[in-house]
Amino acid sequence: MGQVLVIANQKGGVGKTTTTLNLGAALSELGAEVLLIDLDPQGGLTLCCGYEPDSLENTIYNALQKGELAPETLIKTKFRADLIPANVDLALAEMELINSVAREKRLAAILEPIKDNYDFILIDGQPSLGLLTLNSMTAADSVLIPIACEYLALRGVDGLLKMIKKVQTQLNSSLEIKGILATMLDRRTKHTGQVLKQIKEKFEPQIKVYPQIIYRSIRFAEAAEAQKPVIYYAKKIPGAQAYRNLAREIRHEDI
Amino acid sequence: MGQVLVIANQKGGVGKTTTTLNLGAALSELGAEVLLIDLDPQGGLTLCCGYEPDSLENTIYNALQKGELAPETLIKTKFRADLIPANVDLALAEMELINSVAREKRLAAILEPIKDNYDFILIDGQPSLGLLTLNSMTAADSVLIPIACEYLALRGVDGLLKMIKKVQTQLNSSLEIKGILATMLDRRTKHTGQVLKQIKEKFEPQIKVYPQIIYRSIRFAEAAEAQKPVIYYAKKIPGAQAYRNLAREIRHEDI
Numbered sequence: 001m002g003q004v005l006v007i008a009n010q011k012g013g014v015g016k017t018t019t020t021l022n023l024g025a026a027l028s029e030l031g032a033e034v035l036l037i038d039l040d041p042q043g044g045l046t047l048c049c050g051y052e053p054d055s056l057e058n059t060i061y062n063a064l065q066k067g068e069l070a071p072e073t074l075i076k077t078k079f080r081a082d083l084i085p086a087n088v089d090l091a092l093a094e095m096e097l098i099n100s101v102a103r104e105k106r107l108a109a110i111l112e113p114i115k116d117n118y119d120f121i122l123i124d125g126q127p128s129l130g131l132l133t134l135n136s137m138t139a140a141d142s143v144l145i146p147i148a149c150e151y152l153a154l155r156g157v158d159g160l161l162k163m164i165k166k167v168q169t170q171l172n173s174s175l176e177i178k179g180i181l182a183t184m185l186d187r188r189t190k191h192t193g194q195v196l197k198q199i200k201e202k203f204e205p206q207i208k209v210y211p212q213i214i215y216r217s218i219r220f221a222e223a224a225e226a227q228k229p230v231i232y233y234a235k236k237i238p239g240a241q242a243y244r245n246l247a248r249e250i251r252h253e254d255i
Numbered sequence: 256m257g258q259v260l261v262i263a264n265q266k267g268g269v270g271k272t273t274t275t276l277n278l279g280a281a282l283s284e285l286g287a288e289v290l291l292i293d294l295d296p297q298g299g300l301t302l303c304c305g306y307e308p309d310s311l312e313n314t315i316y317n318a319l320q321k322g323e324l325a326p327e328t329l330i331k332t333k334f335r336a337d338l339i340p341a342n343v344d345l346a347l348a349e350m351e352l353i354n355s356v357a358r359e360k361r362l363a364a365i366l367e368p369i370k371d372n373y374d375f376i377l378i379d380g381q382p383s384l385g386l387l388t389l390n391s392m393t394a395a396d397s398v399l400i401p402i403a404c405e406y407l408a409l410r411g412v413d414g415l416l417k418m419i420k421k422v423q424t425q426l427n428s429s430l431e432i433k434g435i436l437a438t439m440l441d442r443r444t445k446h447t448g449q450v451l452k453q454i455k456e457k458f459e460p461q462i463k464v465y466p467q468i469i470y471r472s473i474r475f476a477e478a479a480e481a482q483k484p485v486i487y488y489a490k491k492i493p494g495a496q497a498y499r500n501l502a503r504e505i506r507h508e509d510i
């Protein structure tokens with residue numbers, strides 16, 4: 001029974017796409033069947049998997065519009081996982097879905113027929129609390145929240161938790177918070193270490209803060225340019241190890 | 256005659272809020288009359304100006320809803336500029352405005368009566384291409400595009416330029432692109448230098464790439480926590496000097 005996990009945080013640039021890509025690749029490496037879904041019109045995840053977003057005819061936008069997933073929308077990545085890509089067309093979906101019936105449930109309805117083909121379905125969310133994010137949370141079993149160890153990223157989490165509560169009461173009562181993943185920690189700076197401490201003090205024990213921490217490294221931006229997950233582009237850096245350990249822990253939680 | 260400048264890029268975490276705050280503070284320091292508008296439900300700009308977003312009753316959301324700006328919505332910052340704040344209520348505005356008449360022109364209509372009280376009105380955009388961003392571009396004279404010197408940020412600009420073209424043909428024919436501001440350059444890494452080169456090769460001379468470059472420094476995140484613009488929190492760092500020089504150049508362009 002596939003577990004649907006949405007990687008969400010409306011604060012921009014905290015590592016949502018990077019986490020979806022690397023957690024997905026690491027879970028595939030452990031032998032799990034994985035589907036990645038790009039739900040951001042920027043198409044960052046699609047790019048990191050080596051596809052040109054604007055060259056694709058079948059994307060998640062077409063599936064949301066038609067209310068069903070054409071089989072050719074599912075494409076292969078180089079690391080065994082499947083991908084449902086996105087491109088800038090998806091920016092239209094929010095305005096087009098607004099007036100449709102059960103508009104928050106479109107994505108959940110599309111995933112229903114294929115959910116059991118996978119162990120994990122990871123959804124990369126866009127940096128907003130709009131209708132696409134509502135769709136992703138309505139379709140999901142749980143939410144993983146990456147938080148960059150910087151002041152503004154910490155402050156933004158309250159708005160996200162409020163939204164999750166609303167979704168739990170009105171749209172998806174089984175939605176849980178999987179946990180928080182601290183990212184962009186930089187040993188050279190006091191500030192990021194202090195924010196990590198604040199994240200733990202503020203959210204534990206109600207919300208799990210994963211022990212794996214993703215340290216800042218320029219290798220991540222280089223890996224994106226090389227269109228590879230960092231766990232293959234720079235295997236030995238602490239961040240790559242942390243994503244592999246995170247995958248082991250999440251896979252272990254699942255069994 | 257106030258110049259309305261929107262700081263926009265749908266890629267998250269590239270320095271939109273930091274640029275609005277520091278360019279605004281630096282323009283105020285040069286004697287210009289400045290209004291800052293927070294158009295992001297995260298309320299990052301409101302926070303950096305020392306206000307608790309959720310404690311405020313009058314925000315840009317109320318003005319958009321009523322179609323007019325109550326005088327008490329305008330609040331003072333500690334650096335002479337005025338601020339129209341935002342909080343998470345603004346996330347509702349997108350869904351509520353969708354079905355209203357002339358939905359893209361709400362912000363422009365609100366600013367009309369106060370435009371001439373300022374030399375510069377700076378709008379901090381949220382990381383998306385939705386209706387609030389459309390509103391900001393319809394109300395603006397020009398767009399300043401911060402781009403972090405990292406691969407994914409560079410790739411996202413095409414979608415933004417497409418949207419600007421659409422706004423120019425359908426909603427606001429006088430909208431111009433002020434220029435591109437390169438941010439998060441890190442002398443210690445080859446990658447950011449290469450991306451800066453790619454930004455210049457790809458966009459110049461059609462689009463101006465400002466000579467001022469905002470280098471990466473943890474002082475920015477610390478300044479946000481201290482709720483001060485970095486130009487006051489850490490005056491001597493290269494990034495603070497760059498924002499002061501940028502303000503001088505933009506002020507000079509205006510005369």
Ligand SMILES: Nc1ncnc2c1ncn2[C@@H]1O[C@H](COP(=O)(O)OP(=O)(O)OP(=O)(O)O)[C@@H](O)[C@H]1O
Binds near residue numbers: 019127
């Ligand atoms: N641990 C890290 N250290 C340094 N850079 C990182 C790290 N993780 C991701 N990055 C880089 O930081 C930038 C932001 O990461 P990413 O795009 O994954 O964030 P996001 O939350 O998906 O952004 P958006 O809000 O735009 O969707 C990218 O350029 C990425 O390559």
Ligand SMILES: Nc1ncnc2c1ncn2[C@@H]1O[C@H](COP(=O)(O)OP(=O)(O)OP(=O)(O)O)[C@@H](O)[C@H]1O
Binds near residue numbers: 151470471
């Ligand atoms: N030049 C810089 N060097 C290092 N850190 C920076 C720099 N400019 C901004 N920051 C920090 O990087 C993070 C992202 O910046 P900021 O919030 O201004 O980006 P944004 O584009 O407004 O993000 P969002 O897309 O979420 O609105 C913040 O924590 C900020 O303090």
Ligand SMILES: [Mg+2]
Binds near residue numbers: 017018124125
């Ligand atoms: Mg992303």
Ligand SMILES: [Mg+2]
Binds near residue numbers: 381
């Ligand atoms: Mg911002």
